[in-house]
Amino acid sequence: MYFKVISLNLIHSKFNPPKYYVILRMIVMKEVYLNWHKQLREEIEIISKVKWKKLGRTPRIVVISGMGGSGIVGDYVQVLANRRSDIPVFVTKDFKLPVWISDEDLVITISYSGNTRETIMCYKEALKAKAQVVVISSNGVLEKYAKEDNIPFIPVVKGLVPRASLPSMLTACLYTLEKFGIPLTDRGELEEAIDILRDGICEEEISEVAGKIVNKLPVIVALTDYAPLAWRFKNELNENSKIPVKVEVLPEWAHNDIVGWEKPYNVENYVALLLEPKIHANELELKILDFAKKYFREIGIETIEIPLYGKSLLTQLLYGSLYAGLLSVILARERNLDPLTTISITKYKEYISKHIGV
Amino acid sequence: MYFKVISLNLIHSKFNPPKYYVILRMIVMKEVYLNWHKQLREEIEIISKVKWKKLGRTPRIVVISGMGGSGIVGDYVQVLANRRSDIPVFVTKDFKLPVWISDEDLVITISYSGNTRETIMCYKEALKAKAQVVVISSNGVLEKYAKEDNIPFIPVVKGLVPRASLPSMLTACLYTLEKFGIPLTDRGELEEAIDILRDGICEEEISEVAGKIVNKLPVIVALTDYAPLAWRFKNELNENSKIPVKVEVLPEWAHNDIVGWEKPYNVENYVALLLEPKIHANELELKILDFAKKYFREIGIETIEIPLYGKSLLTQLLYGSLYAGLLSVILARERNLDPLTTISITKYKEYISKHIGV
Numbered sequence: 001m002y003f004k005v006i007s008l009n010l011i012h013s014k015f016n017p018p019k020y021y022v023i024l025r026m027i028v029m030k031e032v033y034l035n036w037h038k039q040l041r042e043e044i045e046i047i048s049k050v051k052w053k054k055l056g057r058t059p060r061i062v063v064i065s066g067m068g069g070s071g072i073v074g075d076y077v078q079v080l081a082n083r084r085s086d087i088p089v090f091v092t093k094d095f096k097l098p099v100w101i102s103d104e105d106l107v108i109t110i111s112y113s114g115n116t117r118e119t120i121m122c123y124k125e126a127l128k129a130k131a132q133v134v135v136i137s138s139n140g141v142l143e144k145y146a147k148e149d150n151i152p153f154i155p156v157v158k159g160l161v162p163r164a165s166l167p168s169m170l171t172a173c174l175y176t177l178e179k180f181g182i183p184l185t186d187r188g189e190l191e192e193a194i195d196i197l198r199d200g201i202c203e204e205e206i207s208e209v210a211g212k213i214v215n216k217l218p219v220i221v222a223l224t225d226y227a228p229l230a231w232r233f234k235n236e237l238n239e240n241s242k243i244p245v246k247v248e249v250l251p252e253w254a255h256n257d258i259v260g261w262e263k264p265y266n267v268e269n270y271v272a273l274l275l276e277p278k279i280h281a282n283e284l285e286l287k288i289l290d291f292a293k294k295y296f297r298e299i300g301i302e303t304i305e306i307p308l309y310g311k312s313l314l315t316q317l318l319y320g321s322l323y324a325g326l327l328s329v330i331l332a333r334e335r336n337l338d339p340l341t342t343i344s345i346t347k348y349k350e351y352i353s354k355h356i357g358v
Numbered sequence: 359m360y361f362k363v364i365s366l367n368l369i370h371s372k373f374n375p376p377k378y379y380v381i382l383r384m385i386v387m388k389e390v391y392l393n394w395h396k397q398l399r400e401e402i403e404i405i406s407k408v409k410w411k412k413l414g415r416t417p418r419i420v421v422i423s424g425m426g427g428s429g430i431v432g433d434y435v436q437v438l439a440n441r442r443s444d445i446p447v448f449v450t451k452d453f454k455l456p457v458w459i460s461d462e463d464l465v466i467t468i469s470y471s472g473n474t475r476e477t478i479m480c481y482k483e484a485l486k487a488k489a490q491v492v493v494i495s496s497n498g499v500l501e502k503y504a505k506e507d508n509i510p511f512i513p514v515v516k517g518l519v520p521r522a523s524l525p526s527m528l529t530a531c532l533y534t535l536e537k538f539g540i541p542l543t544d545r546g547e548l549e550e551a552i553d554i555l556r557d558g559i560c561e562e563e564i565s566e567v568a569g570k571i572v573n574k575l576p577v578i579v580a581l582t583d584y585a586p587l588a589w590r591f592k593n594e595l596n597e598n599s600k601i602p603v604k605v606e607v608l609p610e611w612a613h614n615d616i617v618g619w620e621k622p623y624n625v626e627n628y629v630a631l632l633l634e635p636k637i638h639a640n641e642l643e644l645k646i647l648d649f650a651k652k653y654f655r656e657i658g659i660e661t662i663e664i665p666l667y668g669k670s671l672l673t674q675l676l677y678g679s680l681y682a683g684l685l686s687v688i689l690a691r692e693r694n695l696d697p698l699t700t701i702s703i704t705k706y707k708e709y710i711s712k713h714i715g716v
Contacts, residue, residue, distance in 0.1 A: 060418060061446055068613025082456035088419055090446060093610040094582040095642065098440035118609055215623060217575070219602075224452040238618035244577075244628075245618060246604045251476055252451040254706040255426025260596035260603060262702050263695055265573060269627060270602075284453065287713050291706065337621055344620050348612040348649065355645050 017338050025338045026329050029240065032164045033325040036318070037197035040167040040190070042157050047175045050154055056132055058181035059106035062089045063097065063131075064173070065122040066110035068345075069163035072235060073110050073136075073170050075228035076317055077177070080184040083225070083313060087182050095121045103130040106180055110169055112162035114140020117352055127151075132180075136172045138165070152176075161340060163239055166232075166321055167197070189312040196310050196319050201326060209304055210331040213237075213271055219246045219301075221253065221292055222275040223285050226308070229275055229317050233306075233324040240328035240339035250288050261299050272296040272303045277316050279309075375696050383698050384691045387598065390522045391683040394676070395555035398525040398548070400515050405533045408512055414490055416539035417464035420447045421455065421489075422531070423480040424468035426703075427521035430593060431468050431494075431528050433586035434675055435535070438542040441583070441671060445540050453479045461488040464538055468527055470520035472498020475710050485509075490538075494530045496523070510534075519698060521597055524590075524679055525555070547670040554668050554677050559684060567662055568689040571595075571629055577604045577659075579611065579650055580633040581643050584666070587633055587675050591664075591682040598686035598697035608646050619657050630654040630661045635674050637667075 064074030074091035081089040107126035114137035135146040146153040157168040222230035234245040308316040332339035422432030432449035439447040465484035469477040472495035493504040504511040515526040580588035592603040666674040690697035
């Protein structure tokens with residue numbers, strides 16, 4: 001068993017935590033990211049032991065339900081499916097499912113904790129709609145329900161904060177889809193991803209980027225296929241570094257947001273991070289990224305290129321996710337903030353618990 | 359024929375336009391918005407004359423392809439479908455379609471000008487995939503192609519800037535879906551929408567909101583069903599008022615973005631606009647909106663409630679869109695900027711024209 005997050009049960013909401021404590025927490029979180037390659041391999045081990053009673057029917061449509069660090073897995077799978085699958089993938093991040101879900105569909109509910117209220121409500125609706133249902137989780141109410149309801153349950157690596165379990169949840173989801181006749185990746189691509197995660201990323205380079213972000217509002221700019229990664233950057237910077245972030249997706253950006261910078265005010269408040277796939281077939285898309293980069297520079301906004309290495313889209317997404325994770329914990333250290341604790345999410349969860357029963 | 363936008367063919371890129379000119383352009387644009395009720399009725403007239411050679415087969419899935427002011431129509435239709443349809447609606451804002459599109463699907467391509475490069479490429483891909491295809495446009499290459507290819511063509515009200523033709527394009531799209539066996543609204547709801555658009559919105563109230571936004575970054579906050587309206591607010595403020603905007607959707611916001619404000623810096627740069635449906639069945643969702651509002655207030659960010667009137671979701675979306683339109687032109691006047699011209703989009707279109715042939 002490799003190094004995992006140990007919850008220290010210390011909450012620092014009203015005062016700044018001591019520096020040594022922040023550094024300790026940062027090291028813990030960074031270690032989790034740097035061990036993603038082991039996490040991915042551990043998940044492959046876990047799913048090899050899952051026993052399916054019967055193989056699923058190939059659905060009309062796959063709906064992935066989840067929130068935050070669990071829900072982002074659906075976004076990753078959606079762009080992979082848009083490039084490879086005969087079956088569409090639809091993502092929902094809400095208390096309710098679309099009414100069109102029927103017994104022809106597959107609903108994959110993902111909740112790392114197994115206790116996400118929104119996802120539990122969707123799980124119940126999916127059963128009512130007589131859809132095929134799968135639960136991906138490490139624990140909680142959803143694991144219990146799945147066992148009671150005789151629903152396939154795919155376990156993920158335990159003992160992490162949800163956002164740090166991305167490789168495990170993503171692998172579990174890809175495995176599930178394969179069982180339903182929807183292969184989105186192959187073993188070679190998974191191995192490429194493991195290799196690139198093992199290689200890690202130069203910390204000096206990331207520290208330099210973190211230094212440029214401090215006290216700015218980062219605008220993460222990505223091509224449509226990489227939009228989920230832009231959202232991931234945002235979520236990681238939100239949760240680990242405690243800063244707001246804005247996301248823009250190309251080419252849609254060039255049809256409205258672009259005008260928002262024509263007569264810019266406060267340009268010094270922003271910094272643009274452009275996600276640049278290093279191996280990419282589509283010349284046109286790279287030209288558009290280039291256009292956006294020059295546009296931001298011309299109006300006086302600093303631009304930073306985040307290179308995405310890897311041959312496959314899967315690897316590029318995972319490499320970029322590792323970058324986002326490391327960047328966000330390094331930025332937390334710069335700001336002297338504990339990357340692990342997310343007090344306001346806890347407050348929200350307590351608030352909605354009062355208003356719904358599960 | 360009612361008052362429409364007259365292009366004055368004056369471009370002011372390098373200097374500030376004279377005040378009387380800005381006011382004139384603002385009046386033109388405002389008149390277009392205030393006449394939306396007539397535009398919607400005119401579109402009902404137009405589509406009543408469309409001759410379908412045969413009724414379409416009900417598809418497996420509907421894909422709506424479009425960019426900017428045309429693409430947003432797809433987002434509106436998607437949330438309406440999520441509440442009412444047996445058939446899922448998928449929106450794509452890119453140069454390419456998902457590979458899963460087949461002859462079982464319906465692809466609706468929407469481009470007000472008919473010359474949007476991205477949408478033209480998707481149109482061609484849709485034909486190649488042997489999907490059923492419909493074109494919604496006022497003009498351009500897509501109208502020509504549709505006629506050559508014997509593809510159903512639904513005309514919209516002519517002579518507007520794309521973003522100002524929302525009621526017309528949305529009505530055309532809803533009509534198309536009805537022809538394919540997917541009714542998402544009824545005549546009663548359309549009449550309710552026309553009534554509420556005719557009533558207009560108190561300009562004083564909107565001016566007050568505009569005054570609070572000047573020199574800030576607005577964060578538009580909405581529930582999932584109203585997310586397309588939040589994007590619409592963003593796009594209108596981008597294009598008409600020339601300011602950047604950030605969008606947050608509930609409940610997803612409470613799983614990541616919320617943490618970004620825990621240790622906020624520069625809170626004085628932001629203002630939060632919350633889209634609040636005034637008739638809404640779901641108590642839980644209103645509680646969550648309330649939670650978000652209090653959260654922003656506690657950390658010192660000014661919050662503004664934008665009320666959404668109307669019984670149906672369709673009416674609420676159109677009422678909110680009218681609000682967004684008027685707010686954005688009034689803000690343009692405050693900033694002494696021409697709301698009509700969007701120079702940077704033109705630059706982008708010229709740029710990509712060099713890199714792709716149609």
